[in-house]
Amino acid sequence: MNYRRLVPNSISSASLIFGILSIFKTIQGDFFYAPVFIVIAVIFDSLDGRAARALGVGGGDFGKEMDSLCDMCSFGVAPAIMIYQFGLQDLGLVGQVIAALFAVGGCLRLARFNCNTGVVHGYFQGMPIPAGACFLAAYVLSGYSFNAYLTAIMTLVIAVIMYSNVKFPDFKGKGNPMYRIPVIIALVIGAAMLFNRPGAWPFVAMFTYTIAGIINHIYRAATGKNN
Template structure:
C-alpha cells in the first residue's frame, strides 16, 4: 500500500506543477511584453500578451481538470494577471500612443493598472459562485491589446476614453456568469 500512496502523491504534485508552470509562463510572457514595449517593439509586445492569454486559459483548465485548485495557485494567477493583462497592455498603449498626451496619458495608464489590481484583489477575497463581478482583467487587457492594432489610425484621445472605460468596467459591480 505504501508504493501506490507515494505514486498518487507524486502524480498530484506533477499535476500541480503543470498548472503552476503555465501560470509562470503567463508571467514570463507578460514581463517580456513589458520589456519589448519599452524598447519600441510594439508588435512583438502585442503578440506576447495574446500568447499570455492562452497560457492563462490553459492554467485554469489544467487546475480544474486535475482538481488541483489551491490558494497558492489563485494568488500566483492574480500576480501573473496584473503583469500580463494590467501592466503589459497599459504600457503597450502608453508607449504606442498615450505618451503623446503627456500627463493625461500617464494618468489613465496608471489608473487602468490600479483598477486591474483592485479587481483582482476583490476577486481573490470574494465567493465567486459561478459569477464574475466586473470585467475580468484578462478580457480588459486583451481588448486594449487588440485596440493597439489601430494606433496608426485611431486618434490618441480615443485611447484615453478606452482606458477609462476598461478601468470602470473592471471595478464595476455588475455580475455575469462564468463561461
C-alpha cells in the same frame, strides 16, 4: 512534494513570462509582438486552472495567489505600458497616470475576485482583467489610430468597467442573462465596425463584448429587471 502542482504553476509562469516579453517589446517599439504576447499570456492563463482541476490539485491558496500576481503583471502592468507608449505619449504625465489607472482598475478587479470567489457565481462581476488586456491588445493590432484623448477615454472606461458592477456573461449558461435588445444593439454596432474595417475583427469582437455588457447593465437598470 506534489509534482503535479508544477504543471499549473508552470503554465501560470509562462503567462507571466509572455507578459514581461510584451513589456520588452513595447520598450523596443514593436507594436505587433507586444500585443501578441499579451494575447498569448491570456491563452496560458486560461489553461492553468483547467490543468489544476484535471490533475486534482485545484483550489489551493498558493495557486490562486500566484495566478493573481501573474495576472497583475501580464494583464495590468504590461497593457498599461503598451497603451501609453502606443497612444498616450502626447498627453505626457497625464497619459502616464491614465495608463497607471488601467493597472489600478485591474488590481482592484483581481482583489475583489479573490474575495468573492465563494459569493459570485454564474457571471463576471466587472470585466475580467484578461478581457481588459485583450481589449487594449486588440486595439493596438487593429490598425485603428485614435487620437490621444480618445485613447485616454477608452483606457479609462475599461479601467472603470473592470471594477464596476457590470455583469458580463461567463458563457456557461447560468447566472446573469443577456437580454435580446442589448445584444441586438451591440451586434449592429459591431457589424458596422466590421464592415468599415474587416481586418480589425479581434478589436471589433472585444468592443462588441464590452458594449454588450454595458448596454445590458443599463437595460436591466432601466427596466427594473433583477435577474
